[in-house]
Amino acid sequence: MNVHYHSYDAVIVGAGGAGLRAALETAGKVRTAVITKLYPTRSHTGAAQGGMCAALSNVEEDYWEWHAFDTVKGGDYLGDQDAIDIMCREAIDAVIDLEHFGLPFSRTPEGRIDQRRFGGHTRNHGEAPVRRACYAADRTGHMILQTLYQQCVAADVNFFNEFQVFDVLFDGEGASRRAAGVVAYELATGDLHVFASKGVLFATGGYGRIFQITSNAHTLTGDGPGVLFHRGIPLEDIEFFQFHPTGIYGIGILLTEGARGEGGILRNGLGERFMERVAPTVKDLAPRDMVARAIHAEIKEGRGAGPDKDYVYLDLTHLPPEQIDAKLPDISGFVRTYLGLEPKTDPIPIQPTAHYAMGGIPTNVHGEVVIDGNNTVLPGLYAAGECACVSVHGANRLGTNSLLDINVFGRRGGRAMVEYVQGVDHPDLPRSVVDPTRERIDMMMNSTGSEKVGAIRGELQVAMMRDASVVRTGESLQEALRVIHELRDRYEKVTIDDKGSVFNYDLTEALELGSLLDIAEVLVLGADARKESRGAHWRDDFPTRDDANWMKHTLAYRDESGAITLDYKPVVQGRYEPMERKY
């Protein structure tokens, strides 16, 4: 196995929205390498549809403080209010930045950026839905990804495409540890590359592939959190995983909340608009966790649709056809392609789909990774976007706030990294830093076991969906844990067919599966320990929020032996006192 050596000031791992946005801050200022296991434009930011919220007040009165309130409440009071304030305040600037970068937003008749309604976003602290989401038809994420990539091309950003990072490097020991680079595997050759670097920013996205029904790409396997977890960095709030209410039935492909923002309605098998009962004020535009649970309840109580009564409908049939064509063209195409239905005349079968990780690598508001309950910074290490947990989304992310998060904290992380790397020396790395990765790969290549990656991954996804998704109990979580432990044992005996060195996805999928198993276990342990219901974490055996005992972030640590322990840290409070969450 050939090993190549590179030296940079800054390395960014992942080239979705957060990674590209960070790269725009570092490019031209410090020597930067952006490493992605895909091509940048394949990243899953491109699949985001509905919009990016910012209180621009282009179409109606709005203030960033209202946005912050909605985000705090939407997150069921687990979000850190200092970070939420920053995100909602800087949202306005972040949208304007994107417009200046060339993003083709949908426009108002006056030529300003148009805005539409989105779940959980309200006027004056919950009075009524507000038009806050800036959008480009139903392909806002695509436009953001393309626009940021275009700007990276203009800035001549140095990309290493189809390089997959399998290890993070540190200089020093214990408390004096600082980031020193990464080890990446080049898909085209099978060579290893050591990137020595003063700063490392992880922006690897989510890990929805731990679940069977998901809106996430095949590639969303928690690579960044997985790598860092193995190097003793804790993971925060992993038990909070968002299920988007409207995934295409049976497949999980996302149908934007913007469809309901445009007036779409959820109906059960009897044709009833059930959200009127659940959230009388905002109805179908309640936050995602509430809508997903409401759908779950309709199905469980026998009011689902279809032969097995296991889905409900997203009904757009009352919308003017030209509005569907103009505002929701892509999702209409998905419905035609995958279900053979016409959204203008047919209600669309949907079910909740695993969508977004609120938890991740703990960071502060500068994107710096923090490694304990005292928020101690690990110098030189950064994270941004879905793989990170600032925490701005708390226990449940509001729609559009992910596109906002990647832009605000991608930019912040990039800037902070530039400032840091300009003040420190290059790390010294021995040649042996590559050994752990080489050994892992060699072991997988030479394995002779009988277990297959696809089978283990499939069983994990089924178990997580059944036992650790929209609704959980202590019993179901214990069952999930049992399955994960069994699959872990089988993973030790996993073998791959491809022994070659050119585009060996058999190998990379096998290594990704290790991260999926790790993260699934952290999720289940955190969920089992958390004896309350908050946001996306719902326990049928503890169906209320317990602020006295549980208004705190989970931190999961892995020790050298692989044992996982849980710790907690307080939520940063602010001007919004916790209150009952009604819509």
Added chain:
Amino acid sequence: MTTTVQPAEEIALIKEVDVHLTIKRFNPETDVRPHWREYDLKLKSSDTVLNALIAVKSTIDGTLSFRRSCAHGVCGSDAMMINGENRLGCVNLISTIGTDLVIEPVRGLPVIKDLVVDMEPFFAQYRSVLPYLIANDDPGYKERYQSPEERARFDDTTKCILCGACSTSCPVYWANGTYIGPAAIVNAHRFIFDSRDQAKTERLDILNQKSGVWRCRTSFNCTEACPRGIKVTEAIEEVKRAILYDRS
């Protein structure tokens, strides 16, 4: 009060089907030239061609290599030739495309392994058209204004996902190593007709070169291949007309 409407009809029945795949394989470490391999498997009629490839990889032969990511037609990873036409594997269902599938890598780009081709020449062509907004005025702290009509002018070409299906379906692109290809022209079009952009002339100059739009022979293969439904040939024609009539 809960409002009620008539429930919808059931979604189409999903059947189990026998699928026969013929895949053009090539491993640069062991093969001198590409060769065909056949696979039989049971799938659901609602499965996509990508699902079929994943099934082959996970249950029959893990050495099969192909790119994939989003699996619903927005990331552009899995352009391939299916029964002679360029398509994305993930947006074509067995129920519509059939159970006898011949799958090859796209043409016009070097094959690295199996369905994986070298995308670098494609992205180099993309980069050559200045595919980013160039606007030197200072808009201040506010957005630039753009009317819905101005925005609509280039809407079609903003949909491009850089999958390469168009360029690699073009006979001129196959035959002529210097033709910039439809995808690069689409991405130039996206800025040439954006009212905010100020580098129209530079881009038209680039596309007026020998490698540019005049290589296009209007075969419409690109338009047929585009999984996003972009009117690619029309975009190329609009650029040609802009070069002839609008260049300042």
